[in-house]
Amino acid sequence: MKSNATAIKQDPSSAQEHVPRTDNIIAIASGKGGVGKTFLSISLSQAFSKLNKKTLLFDGDLGLANVDIQLGLMPERDLGSVLGGGINLKQSIIHFDLANFDIIAGRSGVGNFATLPPLRLAQLRNELFALGNSYDFVLVDLGAGVDRTMRLLSAYAGSYIVVTNAEPTALTDAYAFIKITLYEDPDAKIKIIINMADSHKEGERTFLTLSNACREFLKISPQLAGVVRRDKKVPDPIRYQTPVLTRYPNCHAASDIMDIAYRLTNMASKNK
C-alpha cells in the first residue's frame, strides 16, 4: 500500500529540513518551582567546564530570570537587549570568568518576556540551537511550570533533565511535566535529578516512585541522571552569589554534581 504522506516532500516549496534534534542541548526543567533548578543549572555548567567542556548557560526563565541574581552579575547585555532588537543572540553572550562558562542572562523582574509571540520564541530557540554548534553543552534553565512559552523554547532539545525533590507536590509536578512533554514530543529523552535528598539511597527511592509512575502510565523509563544530597553549605553560596563548586568544591552537593557531570559527559555526545 502506498502512502501519500510523501506528498509534502514532493512539494518543492515544502522541501525544508526539520530543525535537527541537537544532542548537546539540555533543557533543565522542574514542574514545581523552588526545587533547585537554577542552582543545578549553574552548578552543572561549572562542572562541565571543570571537565573541559565548553558550556553555555541560557536563562530560559523568561518571566522571572534569576541566573544573574544567583551569580551576582550585572550584565550589560542580556536577553532583553536581544529581544529589543539592539543585538543578536551571539552578541548577548557574556563569559563568567569565575566559573569559566558562558551565559546568556535573562532580565529579572521583567515579566513580559513570558508572553513573547510564538514565532519569536521559535526563532529564539532556533538561534540558540545554532549557537550550540560552538559548544560542547548548552544548558537551558527553563522556568517552572508547564506553560506553552516554556515548552516551545525547549522543543527539540537533545534531552530534558527534570529536577525534583521528594516532596509529593514536586513529584506530581515533575510527572505532569514529563507527561506533557512526551505527549507533544514522543521521542523526547527524559532524565531525572533528585535534589535535596537525605541520602543517595533515599534519592534513589524517590526516583523509583517517579519512574514507576512513568512506566505504568506513560510506558517510558526515564534515566536517573543522579542524586544530589541535601547540603547545609548550599544556601550559603546562593546567599553570597557564588557558585557552590567555587565556594565549597568538596562539599557533598558539589561532589554529587560532579558525578552527574561525569555521567552526562559519557552519556551525551557532541553532535557536530
Next chain:
Amino acid sequence: MRFKTFTAATIAEAMKLVSQSLGEEAVIVATDKGPQGKGVRVTAAVENIHFELPHIPEHDVPSPQSEDPYDVILSYLERHGTPAHLANKLLRAATAIPTTNPKLALASAFDRFFTFLNITHKDNPKPLMFVGPPGTGKTIAVAKVVARAVMDHEPVRVITTDNLKAGGIEQLSFLTSIMGLDLSAVKSPAGLLKAVFDDPLEKGLIIVDTNAVNPYAKDELNVLHEYIDAIGADPILVLPAGGDTGETTDIASAFQAIGVDKILITRVDVTRRLGSVLTAVEQTKMHFTEISISPLIALGLTAITPVSLSRLVLSDPSQLINKAFNNNTK
C-alpha cells in the same frame, strides 16, 4: 419556478397574502376550499424567487488577527474546536521547520503526527470494507469508490452485508445498476467468504458495504469483526466531521478495538469544524484516507494529504472546500 400555498378566510385575504409574500408577478395556479371546508386555499407560483437567508454566525470562534504564523495556526485550530492539548502539540511540531508559512508549518505538524494512506491503490489486494455507526454515509462512500473505479475502467465487485436497514440493499442496488454492476447481498460471514472466493477477481477492487453498527454494542462489533476476519478485509471507518469531540473519539476507539485502522471522513462540505476528527485520529492513531466533500456520487472523494489537510484547517470556512481542493478534486 417556486410554488407556495396560502390559506385564508376569503379569496381577497388570500390574494393579499400572495401579493405580500411573492410580489405582484405571482401567478395563481389553483384555488380550493380550506382545510375541513373552511376558508380558501390558494396556490401561487412565481419565477426566480430568492429567499433572503439569514447569515449564520460562527459561534465562539476567534478571528485570526495576528501575522505571527503560529498564532494563525493556533487561532484556526481553536476555531475548529481542537482541544488545547492537541493544538499545543501541533503548534510545537509546527515550529520545527524554518518557515513562516502557516500552511507549510501546520502540514509539517500533521505529517509528524498523522499518517495518510491511499486506500484504493492498485497494490492493495485486500477487499475494502466500509464500516461505521448509522447514518455516517457508508453506502454513499461505497458508491463513490465504485464510481471512481468504473470511471477508471477498473474491474470492481460490490457486495453488501446490509440486510438489516430498510432499503439498505435497494439503495446500493439502484446505484450499482446505474453503473452496470451486479450487487451481491450476503447474510453471514460464511456467505461473504463464499461470495469473495468462489469466483475470485483476478485484478481490481472488491468493495463491501456493511450494515450500521452500534459502537457501544459488543455483540454488533463482534459480528462485524467476524465479517472482517472472514475475508481478511481492509476495514475503513466512515465517520462524519463536525460531531462532538469526545463522542467521535469514543466511536473511533470502539472500531479500532476490532482492528479498524483507517478512517474516511464524510460531510466535510456541510461542516465548519474539524476538531473532533483531528482529535479522534490523533487519539486512535488511525490513518487518514479520503474525505467526502460532496453528496454527488460522481464527485467528491478526495485523497487527503498533510498539505491538503492543512489547507482545509487554515481556510475560511465559507470557502473551505474550494480553497483546499482546487485542482485536486477527482
